Amino acid sequence: MAEVVLKKVSKLFDKNIVAVDSVNVTVKDKEFIVLVGPSGCGKSTTLRMIAGLEEISAGEIYIDGRLVNDVPPKDRDIAMVFQNYALYPHMTIYDNMAFGLKLRKYPKDKIRQRVEETAEILSITGLLKRKPKVLSGGQRQRVAVGRAIVRRPKVFLFDEPLSNLDAKLRVQMRAEISKLHQQLKSTMIYVTHDQVEAMTMGDRIVVMKDGKVHQLDTPLNLYHHPVNKFVAGFIGSPAMNFLTCRVAKNGKFKLMDGKIEIPVPEKYQEKISVYVGKQVFLGIRPEDIYLPEKAFGVTEKLSLRNEVEVVEPMGNEVYIYLKTGAHNIIARLTADSLPKSGSQIDLIFDLSKMHLFDSDTENRIV
C-alpha cells in the first residue's frame, strides 16, 4: 500500500550509454501502472532501479515516502516477477514460495499457512511438492506470481511476465493478474512491450522510448490524445496510418498530399495556420476508415480511391492493406466487407478524427 515516486531518475551504463533519461513518474497508492515501449527503451532498467537491482546514476526514488536510493532490494518491501520466472530449480514449489519468508525468519506454521493460502488463490495447491522443471509454462508463471504475493509486499514489480506464454494463456493470465490487483489492493508496476497488455491492464500507462517518458496517461487518453507521433503510432493495433502532407491555403487551410487535397476540419483551422507551406504528418487510425455504405454519421469526410493489396479476415473484422498514391494504409473494416485483393475500392476517411503532428518535433498539433 504505497506510493512510488521517481524524480529525474537516470541510468547510464558504462558512463556513456543512456538507458534511462531523467524519468519523472509518480505511481499512486494501489495503482496498476504499466511501462510500455519498444525493445531497448529502458523499461526493464527503470523497473530494476525501483527494485534496487540496478544502481541509480542520478535522481531519486521514493517508496512509501522513503528515499530508497541506497536501500538494498530486500529492505524495499517489494516483490518482482521475472520474464523467465526465475524459480529456484533445486527447490520444490513450496520451498520456492517459502524461501523469502524463511529468510525473514517467519515462524514455521505461519509460513505454511501463508504458502497454502497463496497456493489456494492461484490454484497451485496440487503442485507444492513438485520441482519447477516438471511444471508447464503457465504453472511456473503462477508459482512466480505466488512467490511474489506470499510476502505481501507494498509494491509488486512485473517484468514482461506473460511474454513466454502462448496467446490464449496470456489473455487468461492477464485477467488473473488484474483480478489479483483488485484483491490485493497493492501498488503494481508492470513492464511490457505489448500495447494490448498495457491498454487492458493499466490504470495508467507510461509510454517510453529511448530512455525517456513520452507520455503518462490513462489508456483512453493515450489513445485519443497522443502527445506525439511516436505515442500515436505505438498505441493502437493495427497502428495509426501516417501521411506526409504540405499545408496550403486557398481560402481555407488545406493539406496537400501530392494531388490529393485534404480539407482540414473547422475546429483545427486556427492551429494549422502557422504551418502554411510546411510539412506535417496526418495521422488517421485504421478504424476511422469506412466503406462508403457504412460511413453513416461521418461529417468531415474525404473519399479516396485505393488499391487493395492484402486482405486479412480476422473473423470479427477485416484488416485491409491499401495503396493510396504513394502511401501504404491499413483500414479496419467490419467482417462482412471482403474486397478482392488487386481491386480498386473507394473508402471514406473520417477527418474529424484526424491527428496532426509537427514534422520536425513530431509533437501533436491537434
Place this chain on the structure above:
Amino acid sequence: MTKRLLLYSALIIFAVFFFYPFLWMVVTTFRPEADIGALSILPARVTLENYIAVFRKIPILRAFFNSLLVSVSVTAGVLAFCSMAGYALSRLKFRGRNAIFFLILFTMMLPFQITLIPQYLLMVKFHWVNTYLALIIPFTMSAFGIILFRQHFLTIPQDLIDAARIDGCSEMHILFRILWPLSVPTLVTVGILTFMTIWNDVLWPIIVIRNQDLMTMPQLVTLFAVGGRAEGLLGLKLASATLLALPIVVAYSFFQRYFIESMATSGLKS
C-alpha cells in the same frame, strides 16, 4: 568381424601392458624377498612380512591420516574460496574486476618452480615450516578453480540471482544456497582434481616438512623407498608403494564416474 577381432586383440595387449606391472607389484608384495625375481603372477609362497615390516618401520597410518587431513582441508578451502572469488568475478560489479581476472589468468601460466622458492621463504617467515599450515594454506586458492567457477556461474541466469536478492539473500546466501546447489558438477570437478593433485604431491611436502609425524603418505613412502630406509629390500618398497596406491584405487572405484567426467569437462589431466 576380423577388424573387430584385431581391435580387441590390440586393446587387450595394451591393457595387459598397462596392467601387468601393477598386478605384478601387488602380487610381489606378498612374496618372501627371496622369490622376488619371478615374473609370474602367481606367487609360490605367500607371506605378509613385507607389510608387517613397513608398518613397523614407518608411521604409514599416521601419514595416511596426514594426507587425508591435508587433502580434505585444501579441497574444502578451494571449494569455498574459489567459488566466492568466481562469484565475485562473474556477478559483482566493482572497479578493476577484469584486471583482477586477467591477473589470475596470468598466474596460471607461471610454472610452479618459479614460485617455489619465494613460497618456501614465505613459509619460513611465517614460521609455518613443519606445520600442517604450510601444507594447507598456500593451496586453498587456485586460479584454475576460480576460473572454472567463474565460467560456470556466468551460465546461471542473472534473474535467479536477482530473485534471491529480492527474497532477502545476502551474497553468501546467494552463493551457498542458490548457486552451489546448481553447480554440483563443477564442485565435483574442482573437488576431485584438487584432491588428487594435493594427495599425490611429493615435492612441496618434502620442502616444508621434515618431522616424520607430519609427513604425507606420498612423501613418507618416497623417502622410505628411495631414501635408503628400506635397506634395499624390494619387497618393502613395493609394499609401501601398494599402500600408497590403495586409497586412490578405492576412491576411484567409488567415484569412477565423477573422475572421468571431471577429467573430460575440465579438458585437462593433472
